[in-house]
Amino acid sequence: MSDWINTILQGLLTGGLYALFAAGLSLSFGVMRIINIAHGDFAILAGYAAIAIAGTFGLNPVEAMCAVVPAMALLGYALQRGILNLTLGDDVLRPLLVTFGFSIVIQNLLLEGFSADSRSLDSGTFGTASLQLGGNLAVGLLPLTVMAAAVAILAFMQWLFSTTLLGRAFRAAADDPETVQLMGVNTRHIYAMAMAIAMAMVAVAGVFLALQTTVSPTDGPEHLLYAFEAVIIGGLGSLWGTLIGGIVLGVSQAIGAKLNPGWGILAGHLCFLAVLIIRPSGLFPTARNR
Amino acid sequence: MSVRKTTRATGASLAGAAAGFLFLAGAIAMPWWAERWGENWLIEFLYTLALAQGWNLLAGYGGLLSVGQQAFVGIGGYALVMLGVGWGLDPFVVIPIAGAAAVLASIPMAAVLFRLRGANFAVGTWVVAEVLRLLIANDDALGGGSGTSITSTLMGIPVWWRISITLWIALALGAGGTLLVYLLLRSRLGLALMSVRDSEPAAATLGISVRRIKWIVYLAAAFWTGMTGALIFITKLRISPDSAFSIDWTTTIFFVVVIGGIGTIEGPIIGTIVFFLLRSALADYGSWYLITLGAIAVFFMIWVPGGLWGLLTSRFDVRFFPIQRRVGAGRAADTAS
Numbered sequence: 001m002s003d004w005i006n007t008i009l010q011g012l013l014t015g016g017l018y019a020l021f022a023a024g025l026s027l028s029f030g031v032m033r034i035i036n037i038a039h040g041d042f043a044i045l046a047g048y049a050a051i052a053i054a055g056t057f058g059l060n061p062v063e064a065m066c067a068v069v070p071a072m073a074l075l076g077y078a079l080q081r082g083i084l085n086l087t088l089g090d091d092v093l094r095p096l097l098v099t100f101g102f103s104i105v106i107q108n109l110l111l112e113g114f115s116a117d118s119r120s121l122d123s124g125t126f127g128t129a130s131l132q133l134g135g136n137l138a139v140g141l142l143p144l145t146v147m148a149a150a151v152a153i154l155a156f157m158q159w160l161f162s163t164t165l166l167g168r169a170f171r172a173a174a175d176d177p178e179t180v181q182l183m184g185v186n187t188r189h190i191y192a193m194a195m196a197i198a199m200a201m202v203a204v205a206g207v208f209l210a211l212q213t214t215v216s217p218t219d220g221p222e223h224l225l226y227a228f229e230a231v232i233i234g235g236l237g238s239l240w241g242t243l244i245g246g247i248v249l250g251v252s253q254a255i256g257a258k259l260n261p262g263w264g265i266l267a268g269h270l271c272f273l274a275v276l277i278i279r280p281s282g283l284f285p286t287a288r289n290r
Numbered sequence: 291m292s293v294r295k296t297t298r299a300t301g302a303s304l305a306g307a308a309a310g311f312l313f314l315a316g317a318i319a320m321p322w323w324a325e326r327w328g329e330n331w332l333i334e335f336l337y338t339l340a341l342a343q344g345w346n347l348l349a350g351y352g353g354l355l356s357v358g359q360q361a362f363v364g365i366g367g368y369a370l371v372m373l374g375v376g377w378g379l380d381p382f383v384v385i386p387i388a389g390a391a392a393v394l395a396s397i398p399m400a401a402v403l404f405r406l407r408g409a410n411f412a413v414g415t416w417v418v419a420e421v422l423r424l425l426i427a428n429d430d431a432l433g434g435g436s437g438t439s440i441t442s443t444l445m446g447i448p449v450w451w452r453i454s455i456t457l458w459i460a461l462a463l464g465a466g467g468t469l470l471v472y473l474l475l476r477s478r479l480g481l482a483l484m485s486v487r488d489s490e491p492a493a494a495t496l497g498i499s500v501r502r503i504k505w506i507v508y509l510a511a512a513f514w515t516g517m518t519g520a521l522i523f524i525t526k527l528r529i530s531p532d533s534a535f536s537i538d539w540t541t542t543i544f545f546v547v548v549i550g551g552i553g554t555i556e557g558p559i560i561g562t563i564v565f566f567l568l569r570s571a572l573a574d575y576g577s578w579y580l581i582t583l584g585a586i587a588v589f590f591m592i593w594v595p596g597g598l599w600g601l602l603t604s605r606f607d608v609r610f611f612p613i614q615r616r617v618g619a620g621r622a623a624d625t626a627s
Contacts, residue, residue, distance in 0.1 A: 029409075035413060037357070087591065092409045093355055093552070094595060096355060098588050098592060101584045101587040102588065104541060104580055104581070104583065104584030104587075105580075105581050107580075108577040108584070109577070109581060112577040112578065225413065225416060225420065228410075228413045228417070229417065232406075236410075260428075262427065262428045262435075265424060266421065269417055269420055273402060273418075273421070276402055276405055276406070280405040
């Protein structure tokens, strides 16, 4: 019995990581109405960047993250302002295919730079330390930290969207990009800011991923799919739904993997399809599925 | 003033039809005059074209952005394993059955995926392809994750016949598929399809059932891609879930259609030619080959969204597959009235 509780507990904490991935995807979809196919690849890129600078300059993971996150935010701003803004419009095909192209380019650049071997970021003793809960139950400090980071970031997003000027501009630009421009808002800048924040969150997720497990250059798409599933399960546009979506996904993967090692990821996908059949608008529907 | 007839034919289309017939005749007779590498090359060219035309119909005309066409390639390939290797059916007989199997699978897929719109639909199709990959990887009877050999289905067939029949079927799927899309677009259904492509709300106001059109296009593309999948794996020695359900199939299709020109019939043909040229030019550069392809696709999608064919038609008035009717010949528009 206690090993089942343990399984569910681990799955629940994995959900925190998925929610981190999903928050960035949800933000860019919510504001720009685009799905960044390279979302997962940018996370892997951030993971590799952290591994590379930690190795070169002898930084610890926290310092590496502090360097990678602003760099990825800048990259996000530049990509949105320089390239992705050009693809916005009624046609969803163009941003989709452009980000698909990004995905191919990033994966192969990583292959070229780091080879196909999987790597990870050394987390020292912290990575293996765990909190004993009694009764054979234990949770790793690292997964717990990831979950805390996910909750903190979602709370930050909540604050950003509901109280700040930037958040109001995000919401307005999402609702009606033409009118908001008439109000003197530069939507190109607003979109770029949204992408910068999304990329910063992706970078946090990518560094945590490299700490928790190994990364390899072609891992990106897998994480895009998990992020997407968490967003849809939680309900498009629902901030805290994203966290629940990530947790539902993480728990179903953990249960699947417990039943048969080959079923983990499959169980997650099937859970997503089940939600799509039973509750197409997700568990916490807010936005319309446009 | 005289009554002028409308016609779809253009000079280019007549010349194109003549060249097309010559190409077909030469290609059908290839087993008697060409080297084996030439035949193999053409087979690969034609199945890539068949995949591209299927996706172009789906995304370019039907507005259904699928990133999961590898699902149907994989279903076709594994139909070959199940029926050809397992039951001992002739591999070429398996091809139409593989198409039917893909249609059968696509019905529940469409029912679920059509709940998602636009980009969400796209990622959803990818998830479904992954589900199929994982289901087959977990099935030991089909070889599991490491895959299985498919050479046993082809054992009894003499090599000359095997390659000749493969080539002829590839012609039917690639060239025949192109022709079928063309005929489809000239039909009543084609008009409906193009109006859906241009504006869904407007098409709906004109009494077109957008939902019905999407179903038809999705099933048709599944059928064609499933058959092509079975043919592809006849030309290979092994199949594995990772190779059959690989996103690389869709990557190739994307590249071909984007470079050539999405939503045109000529586009995929030109795109396939460019793809093969680039591939042979960059074959020695490893990852840089794919980096270049990705960068070119991004460049085209931003600055040349109409693709090479769009670029060409904006300069010159040529159409090899004319769909729209025009008035009379030559300068009719100036002089009539």
